[in-house]
Amino acid sequence: METVIAFIIIFGSLVFFHELGHFLFAKKAGILVREFAIGFGPKILSLRKGETLYTIRILPLGGYVRMAGEDFDTVELQPGYRVGIILNEEDEVEKIYLNRNVNNPNVLFLEVEKADLSRKLFIEGYDEEGKIVRFNIARDAIVNEKGQETLIAPYDRQFDSKPLGSRAMTIFAGPLFNFILAFFIFLAIGLLHGVPTNEPIITKVLDDRPAYEAGMENGDFVKEVDGESIESWTEFSDIIKDHPGEQLQMKVERDGELVTLLVTPDTLKEAGHKYGQIGVEYTSPVEKNALKAVVFGAQETYTWIKRIFELLGMLVTGQFTIDALSGPVGIYKATEEVAQFGIFTLMNWAAMLSINLGIMNLLPLPALDGGRLLFFLFEAIRGKPVDKQKEGMIHFVGIMLLMVLMVVVTWNDIQRFFF
Structure with missing residues (x-):
C-alpha cells in the first residue's frame, strides 16, 4: 500500500508540474484554457473555477491542458440551424442554445443566416416572425448543447492567434517545469538531509x-x-x-x-x-548549508540531464535495446525497491523521473512537445505555419505509434517482473 501511495504521489506530481507549466504560460499569453486534466479517460473528480475545468481522470498515464483553438475546439453555427439565444443588459448574446427544446421564457429563437463566434462575434438570422435580426455576441458568451456548456473563444483568446514565441514557450514550459521541479527536489534534499561534501x-x-x-x-x-x-x-x-x-x-x-x-x-x-x-x-559525509544546497540542486539537475542524454545516445547507437526501456509497470516496481532505502532516496528517484519526463517530452517526435516545437521551427523558417490538417495527421500517427510502444514496453515489464 505504501508503494501505491508513493507511486501515485510521485507520478501525479510529475504530471501536475508538467501541465502546470503549459497552463501558466498559456494564461500569461492570454490563451483560454478550457481544461486542466490529470489522467485520461472518464472523470473521477471535477471542479470549475473561472473559465477552466479542473479534472482528475481514471487512467493515471499523463495529463493535458486543453486550450481554445486546438483540434476541434471551435463551435460553428451553420445557416438554417435553429437556435435559442438569451440577451444580456447590453442586448448582446450571452447564451446560445443549440438544442431545440428549451424551457426558458427569456429565450429568443431564430433561424441562423450568418454567424461568427470567433472573430466578428455576431449572429444574424430570422426571428419567429420571419424578420431578419442581428445581434452582437458577448466575449464571454456560453454555448449550451444538451446541457453541456462551452465558453466561446474569441480569436484573440485562441492558441493559434498568439505570436510564435508565445506558442513555443507555452509548449516548452511543460518540460521546463519538470526540470524546475527536479531542482527544487534536489534543493530540498540538500536542505533537509545535507549536501554531500x-x-x-x-x-x-x-x-x-x-x-x-x-x-x-x-x-x-x-x-x-x-x-x-x-x-x-x-x-x-x-x-x-x-x-x-x-x-x-x-x-x-x-x-x-x-x-x-x-x-x-x-x-x-x-x-x-x-x-x-x-x-x-x-x-x-554531508553538511547543511543553504547556499551549498542551492548549488547542489543545480549541479544534480545538470548532471542527471547529461546522464539521460547519454543513455538516449546509447539507445540510438544500439548499445541499449527496447527491452531496456520501462513503462508504468517498471517504474512502479523500481519505486517499490527505491522506497525501501528511505525518503531521501525516494526524493532523488522522483527528481530523476521528473528530468526524464521533461527530456522525453522534448524529443522531436510527433504528438510530443518536442514534435510540436519542431513544427514551430518549420514555421519560423518558412514564414508561415504548416497546414493544420497535415500537422494533425502526423500527430495522430505519432500518438498511435506511441501507444504501440507503450503496449510493447508494458508487456516487457510484465514478463520481466511477473513471469
Missing part, C-alpha cells in the same frame, strides 16, 4: 580486492594518486576508472600520518568499454 574518504574496503590487498583501510583519506593531488571523491573515482590494470601510487592520510600504497585496479568491461575498480564503497 564529496571528500575522498574510504567508507569500506571490500575483502580480497585490490584496495584490501594493497593495505587500504576504512576511513583512509586519499590525498594523492601518482603525485596528483586529489580534491574530491569524483576526481579519485575517475582516475581509478581510467586506469584499469595499471599500478597506481596512492598517498592516504591515516591517523594524522601519510601512508603510501601501491594499488592495481581490476579491469572490468561494460558495453565494450574497459574501466578500473579497486573494491571500495563510498558514502559521502
Whole structure:
C-alpha cells in the first residue's frame, strides 16, 4: 500500500508540474484554457473555477491542458440551424442554445443566416416572425448543447492567434517545469538531509580486492594518486576508472600520518568499454548549508540531464535495446525497491523521473512537445505555419505509434517482473 501511495504521489506530481507549466504560460499569453486534466479517460473528480475545468481522470498515464483553438475546439453555427439565444443588459448574446427544446421564457429563437463566434462575434438570422435580426455576441458568451456548456473563444483568446514565441514557450514550459521541479527536489534534499561534501574518504574496503590487498583501510583519506593531488571523491573515482590494470601510487592520510600504497585496479568491461575498480564503497559525509544546497540542486539537475542524454545516445547507437526501456509497470516496481532505502532516496528517484519526463517530452517526435516545437521551427523558417490538417495527421500517427510502444514496453515489464 505504501508503494501505491508513493507511486501515485510521485507520478501525479510529475504530471501536475508538467501541465502546470503549459497552463501558466498559456494564461500569461492570454490563451483560454478550457481544461486542466490529470489522467485520461472518464472523470473521477471535477471542479470549475473561472473559465477552466479542473479534472482528475481514471487512467493515471499523463495529463493535458486543453486550450481554445486546438483540434476541434471551435463551435460553428451553420445557416438554417435553429437556435435559442438569451440577451444580456447590453442586448448582446450571452447564451446560445443549440438544442431545440428549451424551457426558458427569456429565450429568443431564430433561424441562423450568418454567424461568427470567433472573430466578428455576431449572429444574424430570422426571428419567429420571419424578420431578419442581428445581434452582437458577448466575449464571454456560453454555448449550451444538451446541457453541456462551452465558453466561446474569441480569436484573440485562441492558441493559434498568439505570436510564435508565445506558442513555443507555452509548449516548452511543460518540460521546463519538470526540470524546475527536479531542482527544487534536489534543493530540498540538500536542505533537509545535507549536501554531500564529496571528500575522498574510504567508507569500506571490500575483502580480497585490490584496495584490501594493497593495505587500504576504512576511513583512509586519499590525498594523492601518482603525485596528483586529489580534491574530491569524483576526481579519485575517475582516475581509478581510467586506469584499469595499471599500478597506481596512492598517498592516504591515516591517523594524522601519510601512508603510501601501491594499488592495481581490476579491469572490468561494460558495453565494450574497459574501466578500473579497486573494491571500495563510498558514502559521502554531508553538511547543511543553504547556499551549498542551492548549488547542489543545480549541479544534480545538470548532471542527471547529461546522464539521460547519454543513455538516449546509447539507445540510438544500439548499445541499449527496447527491452531496456520501462513503462508504468517498471517504474512502479523500481519505486517499490527505491522506497525501501528511505525518503531521501525516494526524493532523488522522483527528481530523476521528473528530468526524464521533461527530456522525453522534448524529443522531436510527433504528438510530443518536442514534435510540436519542431513544427514551430518549420514555421519560423518558412514564414508561415504548416497546414493544420497535415500537422494533425502526423500527430495522430505519432500518438498511435506511441501507444504501440507503450503496449510493447508494458508487456516487457510484465514478463520481466511477473513471469
